[in-house]
Amino acid sequence: MLWLAVLWSALGGHDRRIGATIAALGLLVAAAALHAWIRRSRLTAALALWTASLSLCAAASVPDLAGLGDSMRIAGAHSLRLAAYTAHLASTVWLLVALFRRDLASPRLRRALALVPAAGVAVALVMLVLPQRFLVPALPYAAGLAAVIVLLGSMHTLAATHAARLALFLAGWGAHAAAAVYGSLASSAAPHDWLARLAAGSGIAAFAASAGLIVVGALRAEARQRDRAERNALDAARKYRHVYYTAPVALISIDLLGQVLRWNDQAAQLFRGQLKQGRLNTLGAVLGRERAETLVAEARSSGRHRSEIQVRLEEADGGLRTCAIDALLAADAIEITLVDVTERSLLAHTLEHMAHHDSLTDRLNRRGLEREIERLAASVAAGGAASLIFVDLDRFKAINDVFGHAAGDSLVIEVANRLAGVLPASARIGRVGGDEFLAAVPDCTLDEARSMAQRLVHDVVDEPYDIDGKRIRVEAGVGIVEVATDMRAPELIAYASAACAEAKKGSGGRIVTAESSREHLARYRAGIALGMRLRTSLPTERMSVHAQPIVALKGDPRVLSYEVLLREQDERGQPLPPARLIAAAERHGAMSAIDRFMLERTLEHLDRHRQHAASLGFVTVNLSGISLNDDRFLADVHAMLARHCAVAPKICLEITESVALYDMRNTRRFVDRMHSLGVRIALDDFGAGYSSFAYLRELPAALIKIDGQFIVGIDRDPKNQVIVRGIRRLAEELGAACLAERVEDVAALATLLALDLDYAQGFVFSKAQPIEQWLTQPVDLRPLERAGRRPLAGRSEAPAAQHGRRVPAVPA
Template sequence: MTAGEVEIELSCDSAIAEVQTRSDGETPGDDIIASLKVDTPRRRHFLLRAAYDGSRLECSLQDVTERYEATQTLHFLSEHDPLTGALNRRGLDKYIEQAREAKGHLTHPLVIAYLDLDRFKLINDLFGHHIGDAVLRRVYLRIEAELESHNRVCRVGGDEFVILFGDTPLEKAASLSQAIVDAIGERPYEIDHRAFHVRASLGLIESPANLSPREAISAADCACREAKIQGKGRIVVYGHGANMFDERARQISLLEQFSGDQPPPGLFLEMQPIMSLATPHEALDFEVLLRMRGPDGLAIPPAKAISAAEANGTISALDKWVMETTLKWIDCNRSRLTRTRFVSVNVSAASLNDERFVREVGILFERYQNVVPMLCVEITEGVALHDLANTRRLINSVQRLGAKVALDDFGAGYTSFPYLRDLPADALKIDGEFVKNINRSPANAAIVEAIIGLARNLGMQSIAEWVEDAPTLELLQSMGVDHVQGFAIARPQSPDQILAATSAADFITDPDILAVIDARGALYATDDDAFRSMH
């Protein structure tokens, strides 16, 4: 558009007068552009080009309907979802920023809901995406029907929506959110002579002013996931002062600590004894556990530290640190670990599939080859079975260097038994979920006994986790399990406490536990035959 050109909207009857008014004072020859709207069965748009020389007005009209409508469509699609007509992520960010800019004129903070349809993927998988799309459009209409004019809906994923409650008190937004969840699931969606039942979960937050749009949506997503855990058709609501926001800030800070190639400061190791039931007073075996302290000196839950490392892609560096620190510690204290037959160390799924990690661990094993035979690498069963060929290759290489391999959480995977014959592991570590309720669940007892027998027949050792009381220990003992681990034996200990002990039984303080192992100890052989596969 050149100098002097103006785009205006007007009817044909007033076009000339408007152009004359707008062009008054212009130099001769300047153009003025007007978009003319004419009421016809299809509303049309015209471009008026006019030149005024002071005494005469020359005009031309051009039908630009197609171009105008295409431009409007592109503008709409830049901020809206083409399937439902809801806002897309760009439109969502723009709306949130506008709401924040207007916060001085608003009575209430911005309230954001994150809505997720439960098990919606089944509809797409079983009936096709065209059916799923039809259901999504109708879900969107039900959401819109419950909202007020100043509320907005955004589709952020296949079956996920964000709802923005502008200048709405949290209590009212919660009421509207529950109405939305109820409306979505109250009656089926009839499409192509079929009826589809859909349920939704929703997380609602009152966004603190210091949260960015992305952080606010992420917080609402977390609330939604909590709602899904509680059951279908639930909503979870957090006000702006909720502890959840402080917890998320701590999680983000933790993620930032795992941002480099090197593990963050504050890492240290603890060790939990694993007791041999054949020689409880003669063996000192244990599992190495990662621990971390924050900048304030307070302990960070291990699961959170590991999740942060996985999220930032630094879990392999963390696993390497644990492996190297453990091997170095064993090497330095070898003379004081004469009763230690194996030291278990966990390796994550990401590290197992990281060629660099596998190569670096091989170098570590060469450097500490004198103590590698004491090492037992634990691989989670589900990870091992996910890529059987890679797992078999890793097991062979680890065993070739002298270390042992245990399949951790055994029994949790539904394909365990058929594949077990192809994995030459040295031990099976029974999933603690089966062990902890073994006295109250005949089914769990049957599964545990089957795993113990399977390990024995395959020449492997069996290790039961989460042993927490004497009755559980006694039942496991009667089944013939080789090793036990859990709070009934000992909680995680510092390395110095491990070095000060002579056996795993030294840590037992419960007289009932001591009575069980002392009364039944004579039933077990005292030679090393029972442990040959772990040596």
């Protein structure tokens, strides 16, 4: 309505030319506004607003506009002009920013320019309260121009190529501002001054011309850019269409209701007979109704959907293919991509199979078994039953060494096949080690598993294997456990392995069943906890050193010698079997710590009781194979023996035959270092392993301890007597003493006397007692008297003279 009033006032005045000009400007404003709305052009919108404000300034400068009455001419003319110029200041700043928005990159400059119209409004408000003679309507407008010039000049943000355009715009603005100020001053003195009216028209024309030139140039550049964008869009559309219809993957476009809009050749070939031109195609008819509804709903809610689908091709060689679906929401459509991932799926399946199966037997590996055991544990939690059967072959390495690794591999495969033949079809069989197998049997109680294991032992152990024309027999231990819900799969496998290890300690093919009751689990977990503790520290508060006497069968038997042995007590001080602690230490790598403890405690005991040590013949201390291959332990042993050098010559370190043969060079180096400290070496369990004369030649042992399996019942076994006699003669020729272990009765002791052995050790004399007890307690030599020899009244060398041999002491 205000705009119509302005037009009516301008056309109804005396100056028809100015009114026509204002009307033309009004038409230009309307055209610019329409163009801005159609083109969505910010510049055109700014131009329309600027033109409207310029028209308002022109209308306000016509004196006849104020001719409605004398009161309005006096009081309202200046206020109307002040409002018009203030509004025009804001529109001019907006036009300036629209024209040069890409050049005004400084955020500080943009914020400063935005404050210019606000400052103009503030100045206008101040001027309204001033007396009439001080009111100049165009002054805020001119002040705004000055502020803009100052800001642009101080920021230096415009490119040089745009400086001319900016100068032209500011020149037109300056001409209009100067004319407006002049007109405001002149109208106050002479309202009908033709010179003021001419100046106002000239200023408007100059500003409109300069701004018009710049706007036209900007609009032409904008039009060229829009044309270029449209051409690029058309090119992109053509390229998209080409790519869409020639893409090597299937593409389907649907609307938000699931109706197919278009598809490419790959989709037509993939869904032949389901996508046809000239009819309404729906995604439900292509993928299935349920899958299509899920796809559309998920794409509309989250913007994307991914899944896989099985598609059967109609070609003879097509078969069933796996396609990956990837659907993306794009505006009002959903773009679906289907990629044939059959080969990738097959590869993933192959890798999955390889990750959970043994490459040799194609049975489950440890990872696959753990997964199956977890499933069995879930079924047990639901009220079912399940058992694990662990099978460990004996001396499999010897089979590899004798018959070759190819034969060993064939044997492993055949063992797995026989296990599958004995166990039910529901059992899941796996290989957890080179010669270790585990079967997870669902719906199987412990009694049923024991019956299966008995049949298994018969087929696996008793029946020989025909491998490359060779008949090979194997032995195996079998451990059985029932699956418990409070045990994880790795713990269950370790539990079954421990039961199998117990079975292998007995005769070949023996079966050990470990229940998952609270008592059995408590003992097993206590052993595991002990092993974990042994990794960091020994339970020395529960460990003690005992000693079992060694009696000289020649010379003076009253000269005490003994072997130190480890013993353990529980929390109440009751003795525990030492095998538990030793087994845990072997499993968790703590044998070196135990050997160090035993040797250090023995040396300290002897050093505290030097008179007792001086009366001893020798003291044997066992060393494990792990310790002999531990350089740090060997350094500690050397340091301990050097620290207790006064009693070190009484020490005789025992190493087993198998350990000595494992690394002959390292063992010989250790023996030489011990000899340099006066320490003697004993070979323990001689005859129990693969005896070799070569290592007797390489290792200068002072004492050979015959394994107890040849001593128990020797009085009734002539073959053992022949073996022991041969070992004694061999030791005699090598300059070593000979000791018989596990002498349990007088009859065996009498036989050993007849075989002329040097020393005897066993329960016939005493069990192991705390080492402190032997400080005062003599050895009971009555079994020696009952065996046919009387103890000597004093130390005598007569026996050595009678037999023409050295004194039967362990040689240094």
